[in-house]
Amino acid sequence: MYTLYATPGPGNCFKPFLALRQLGLGMRMISVDVLAGEARAPRFLALKPVGGVPLLVTADGTGLSGSNAMLWPVGEGSGLMPQDALARAQSLQWMFFEQMKLEPHISPARFFGRLVPERGRGREAEMAAWRARGAAGLALLEAHLRGRDVMLGDCYGITDIAIFGYVHVAEEAEIDMRPFPAIRSWIHRVQQTPGFVPLSAMGEAAIPFACKAGAD
Structure with a gap:
């Protein structure tokens, strides 16, 4: 099970979301309201000290930054990966x-x-x-x-x-x-690729981070 902290809308957040959906991998998406300051709140910075979204947390608790970097472990072992x-x-x-x-x-x-x-x-x-x-x-x-x-x-x-x-x-x-x-x-x-979902699907899948800027 992956946990994706992301804001519905930005292309960088959509990339790992789309890959996870198309591969049918277990995912929980936590919606982080960047405009409200949630990506700078202490609770979020404890997960990602540099702040900002997206953040992908693997099943073993490893956090990954960088939208393109996230695609590599998600895609590993699947037909989405370059072969040589x-x-x-x-x-x-x-x-x-x-x-x-x-x-x-x-x-x-x-x-x-x-x-x-x-x-x-x-x-x-x-x-x-x-x-x-x-x-x-x-x-x-x-x-x-x-x-x-x-x-x-x-x-x-x-x-x-x-x-x-x-x-x-x-x-x-x-x-x-x-x-x-x-x-x-x-x-x-x-x-038209199998399992494709539009950008709007992010908002439908999201669980609110429920954290005010500056809150513990």
């Missing part, structure tokens, strides 16, 4: 790409532009820059996906999940996806 050393290195290569070229731009543009627009007022120039850099990263991904059904080889796997987390909500960051037909087709294929 080169494929695993390529998977890591794309996961690093996602964290450098996609997530840092799509995530804040979506957060300030759609999820909490009141906090985005006065940051229009920053949001425009995030969108431009996000689109530049998506152009590189588009080139890779042309002529490919999945990120690596012939089989859907953890690399697709890592990339999908934020790419499938790029339109919510007000990034025009019309120039990226290969990405749009790939998103549709991911959504």
Whole structure:
């Protein structure tokens, strides 16, 4: 049984949730209200001293940070895993790409532009820059996906999940996806994979953390 501490909505939180669901692994999801400060409360910091979500706790009590890192132990031994050393290195290569070229731009543009627009007022120039850099990263991904059904080889796997987390909500960051037909087709294929659940399923599965900021 895994325990996933996460906020319903962010792509980084969705990645381990989706992998666990698609593999049918036992999971309890604890919803952490980041905007209310729960990820900085002492009770949560006792679990993850650096704060922030997601946090994945394994059956033996080991805590893991890093949304892409979580996919490796979850996927181990399943058909989602790259099958040889080169494929695993390529998977890591794309996961690093996602964290450098996609997530840092799509995530804040979506957060300030759609999820909490009141906090985005006065940051229009920053949001425009995030969108431009996000689109530049998506152009590189588009080139890779042309002529490919999945990120690596012939089989859907953890690399697709890592990339999908934020790419499938790029339109919510007000990034025009019309120039990226290969990405749009790939998103549709991911959504048709066995056991797929949408981002909205996170809220339906969550148990509240029930912890006020600053509480013990």
